[in-house]
Amino acid sequence: MATKKKMPPDPLIQLADAVLANGKKTLEEIRAAMIETLRPETAFEMRRAQEIAGLEVELEQHQCMHDAYLVAKAQELAAGLFAQGVIKVIARDTHPDAHAKARALFAGDAETRDAALDALWKLGVTQVELLARAHEALAEPLAQHQNRISGLMKRRRELFDDYETLRVSAARSTRHG
Numbered sequence: 814m815a816t817k818k819k820m821p822p823d824p825l826i827q828l829a830d831a832v833l834a835n836g837k838k839t840l841e842e843i844r845a846a847m848i849e850t851l852r853p854e855t856a857f858e859m860r861r862a863q864e865i866a867g868l869e870v871e872l873e874q875h876q877c878m879h880d881a882y883l884v885a886k887a888q889e890l891a892a893g894l895f896a897q898g899v900i901k902v903i904a905r906d907t908h909p910d911a912h913a914k915a916r917a918l919f920a921g922d923a924e925t926r927d928a929a930l931d932a933l934w935k936l937g938v939t940q941v942e943l944l945a946r947a948h949e950a951l952a953e954p955l956a957q958h959q960n961r962i963s964g965l966m967k968r969r970r971e972l973f974d975d976y977e978t979l980r981v982s983a984a985r986s987t988r989h990g
Contacts, residue, residue, distance in 0.1 A: 862976065868969050872965045887918070887947040890947055894938060914928075
């Protein structure tokens, strides 16, 4: 019976999982910090504060996903550059050293990252150029995240305005109450 060769995990999914999984505690800290900063005093204020905190968490998640897509694509392009001297995507199961060096450009210890950056510069390419090429290649999917981020930021401003209105009206009613 022939065994199926197990495909290596998708680096994009690994990167997104790492960013979001590592961020879970941070996301809870964002939520707690928002509530603490806003210091809601009434039930209505608490509801708005929770909505704002939830929005901040969603905003952070979309920004992390956007960045993960961009970095993963830049790593794919860098692997092609390291392996063949041309900025292009190569199969993941080929040129393991090139893929490792490409991953090191954006993660890992400083020494390994510096060595990968030196190799990149020797090829006449910068990290910024790789990111620009990755952005160009992912323009449509990234636009979806950017549109969602813009919508969330607009909603956040609206919720902050509502929250401030609640605070002002609560202060007014306590003075006149």
